[in-house]
Amino acid sequence: MTKRMQFGVFIYSGMLLINSAAWAQASNDVITINGGRNAILMRAPSQRVTPAASPSPGLVTIYSNLGRGKKVYSVFSGSGILGKDAGQMLPQSVANGFKPKADHTVTEIQVGGTYVHGTNSLVVSLNADNGHRPGKALHTWHFANLPTFGTCCRLQTGKFAAGIKVKKGKMYWVVLRPSPQHQDTYDVWADNTKGLSGAYSNNTGSGWNPQSFQTLGAFAVFGK
Numbered sequence: 001m002t003k004r005m006q007f008g009v010f011i012y013s014g015m016l017l018i019n020s021a022a023w024a025q026a027s028n029d030v031i032t033i034n035g036g037r038n039a040i041l042m043r044a045p046s047q048r049v050t051p052a053a054s055p056s057p058g059l060v061t062i063y064s065n066l067g068r069g070k071k072v073y074s075v076f077s078g079s080g081i082l083g084k085d086a087g088q089m090l091p092q093s094v095a096n097g098f099k100p101k102a103d104h105t106v107t108e109i110q111v112g113g114t115y116v117h118g119t120n121s122l123v124v125s126l127n128a129d130n131g132h133r134p135g136k137a138l139h140t141w142h143f144a145n146l147p148t149f150g151t152c153c154r155l156q157t158g159k160f161a162a163g164i165k166v167k168k169g170k171m172y173w174v175v176l177r178p179s180p181q182h183q184d185t186y187d188v189w190a191d192n193t194k195g196l197s198g199a200y201s202n203n204t205g206s207g208w209n210p211q212s213f214q215t216l217g218a219f220a221v222f223g224k
């Protein structure tokens with residue numbers, strides 16, 4: 001075999017390995033991009049729609065990018081929320097920032113978390129800012145039995161009657177991460193359907209990385 005033929009076989013074998021690796025990223029018709037940091041649904045979404053729960057009556061909307069009806073959040077794309085054993089290149093937690101337009105007390109948060117494989121659980125927190133990235137967790141909620149990625153429109157609703165005081169114009173972060181006890185979790189924070197971008201940060205195991213403005217996950221913050 002000539003050197004040129006050997007080189008051609010090497011390239012072809014390499015392409016097969018790359019293609020095999022790409023297909024290995026797929027699970028339940030979900031294709032992952034950037035080592036699992038982003039997920040895209042590659043099948044028709046479920047036609048069954050579960051209406052999103054409304055926030056508790058009497059609360060003020062402090063921030064929301066949630067849609068309505070069948071478009072509360074995207075059924076096609078989102079950010080991977082990954083444990084270190086989720087089968088992707090790196091683990092990942094994701095944070096989206098918002099700034100209240102007035103002083104408020106946060107008593108409720110809703111997020112569009114969806115499930116791909118592994119342990120069906122999710123940890124959500126409201127965090128203070130620390131130099132344009134998430135700082136101290138002000139309150140934390142734990143969820144299980146998330147809806148499957150590609151379905152709509154169940155939300156995870158975290159309530160805290162005592163409330164968390166937030167200040168006008170200051171940055172706060174809603175953080176989604178896998179449970180420390182369940183590192184096989186692969187969830188997806190579904191994108192918002194309004195095309196809104198904002199402050200975004202991710203943590204792939206070595207601390208929070210500010211990513212400037214990117215598409216935000218679907219979430220809302222309510223209070224008094």
